[in-house]
Amino acid sequence: xxxxxxxxxxxxxxxxxxxxxxxxxxxxxxxxxxxxxxxxxxxxxxxxxxxxxxxxxxxxxxxxxxxxxxxxxxxxxxxxxxxxxxxxxxxxxxxxxxxxxxxxxxxxxxxxxxxxxxxxxxxxxxxxxxxxxxxxxxxxxxxxxxxxxxxxxxxxxxxxxxxxxxxxxxxxxxxxxxxxxxxxxxxxxxxxxxxxxxxxxxxxxxxxxxxxxxxxxxxxxxxxxxxxxxxxxxxxxxxxxxxxxxxxxxxxxxxxxxxxxx
Ligand code: 0L1
Ligand code: MG
Numbered sequence: 001x002x003x004x005x006x007x008x009x010x011x012x013x014x015x016x017x018x019x020x021x022x023x024x025x026x027x028x029x030x031x032x033x034x035x036x037x038x039x040x041x042x043x044x045x046x047x048x049x050x051x052x053x054x055x056x057x058x059x060x061x062x063x064x065x066x067x068x069x070x071x072x073x074x075x076x077x078x079x080x081x082x083x084x085x086x087x088x089x090x091x092x093x094x095x096x097x098x099x100x101x102x103x104x105x106x107x108x109x110x111x112x113x114x115x116x117x118x119x120x121x122x123x124x125x126x127x128x129x130x131x132x133x134x135x136x137x138x139x140x141x142x143x144x145x146x147x148x149x150x151x152x153x154x155x156x157x158x159x160x161x162x163x164x165x166x167x168x169x170x171x172x173x174x175x176x177x178x179x180x181x182x183x184x185x186x187x188x189x190x191x192x193x194x195x196x197x198x199x200x201x202x203x204x205x206x207x208x209x210x211x212x213x214x215x216x217x218x219x220x221x222x223x224x225x226x227x228x229x230x231x232x233x234x235x236x237x238x239x240x241x242x243x244x245x246x247x248x249x250x251x252x253x254x255x256x257x258x259x260x261x262x
Pocket of ligand 1: 063140
């Protein structure tokens, strides 16, 4: 840890205000180049603490930058982890107000709901599959608070991995019912296909992202609790959206979901 507690609190307040007021900012490592990985996650934890103190509920966890397409798009080599909130949850077919956001992008995700808790270290794909209750389709809206998406991984982690809004579907499957690696994913914007892929784009198998999250939390004496909902990461690169756009996601065996930007 390189930053003191007061600096961590100040940066958390700044980044959260940027999120709540839809204002962009320069990446925080510009002013704090000494910041380390622990500092980045401590800033994110402080943002979570501030939200919970105001009555926000944590709706779930997320893994980000888990596909090779997204890592390439963002120029990074490691996944990152964050959380999603109750106010970020949009009903299937619902509206997202773009004036509450900075420069939103959408990405298709396979979402896990856990039957049992999972704790690293040593968590592997088999443990994840055994502990998963079901999977369902999800669209994550990411909205980095950094100007023109100019950031590095530490700044992104501090900014709760650009978490903003999400929609999840109601068609569920047990992990034993599908091969997640070959699940076809097609995302459309205004009726045009804008991205497509298969589950294997997420680290070879989306459950690998959940195992990495369990190991990440285990290193911090935390765990994935039973019942947790987890976004396993964008299967394809993220696509920019604006007011007037309709986004639909179809995932093989998991049906389709949509959201509108107004
Ligand atoms: O969900 C994610 O993949 C996190 C993305 C963070 C970087 C970005 O804003 O694109
Ligand atoms: Mg994502």
